[in-house]
Amino acid sequence: MIKGTAAKWDTGGGDGVRIKIMKNSTPLWPSSGWQTIGATDRLGVQFGVIANVAAGDYVYIVVNKNGTDSHDTTVLDAMITYKPVFNASTDFLTYQGGWNWNYLQGNAAPYTSMAWNATDKTWRGTNAWNIIHDGGLMHPDADDTVRAWTAPVTGTVRVTGNARKQDTNGGDGVRIKILKNAAQLWPASGWQAIAYNDATGVSHSLTVNVTAGDVLYFVLDKNGNNSFDTTYWSPNIIYT
Known part of the structure; x- marks a missing residue:
């Protein structure tokens, strides 16, 4: 690459x-x-x-x-590099599709695109707190906040990362999941919960076969309410 x-x-x-x-x-x-x-x-x-x-x-x-x-x-x-590597933080750009990443919102596919806010340099949705920041930070609202990665070529990828609460001052925590197109990859069903004060978080390591054009969705949900829901999640994707 x-x-x-x-x-x-x-x-x-x-x-x-x-x-x-x-x-x-x-x-x-x-x-x-x-x-x-x-x-x-x-x-x-x-x-x-x-x-x-x-x-x-x-x-x-x-x-x-x-x-x-x-x-x-x-x-x-x-x-x-001999093995293509993609990372949500280092690949963060000001336009949709850059380095195969898109910035989305919604509670189910098809998700809708966020808009770039040049003032505070964030991606923002139609709800006030649907936000994606540089540095791996995300915040959900009434809609889920979603990073999406599109496979550029067919192959096998390793998907790793750690999701943890950045703001641990209150709220009721968040929930996350990973999809490939419409199929859920992780957890096997439902959501992975992260408690409001969990600054350690949860890690994932998946091996996924992809065809060029497949989309991996990294979905962040507010759980019950959107208070104090800023979350760090910077997935890393490498072709093996």
Whole structure:
């Protein structure tokens, strides 16, 4: 997996740059042409590409000057791993679908998308307390708060994580479960309860066969009420 971010460092002028990723002579990202980064774009673009490689293959990450080379200093931070790894915290982005994660709400599938709030840098639902924060924090409301991960390729994944209360000052605790599409994976049925004051929480470790396009849902429910329900849950998914 080739995963990272590219952004302009020098935003003082020029006409931006273009980037692409290739395996030998074959384009990997974008599928053709170039990905443009504007002259003043310090946020840049995120990329995540999965490719099969053989010994001796080359992976090229190419930066092009676009029209001119003025003010073209660019930051390119890329990581290459043999086994694709996804983590809800480190993959947290400001747009739906980034690095295969979506930010949702609802009490049953099909869930609905949350909206990005640029002011406090959170994903927010239509209810006041349906919130997903950076750093693995989630809060449910009348609707469940849901992180969803879509499998980019067919294979077997290991799904690990720990869910625990972040705010232990009151309330009646929360409940969690993991689904693959419409099928429940964990617990076997019902919900896994986490008491209001449980800062240790519960851990899960599952081996799951996935087909490209399958969706894993990590669902957080308010239990009886939504008081003090901020919960830490940052699932980790790795192809084995």
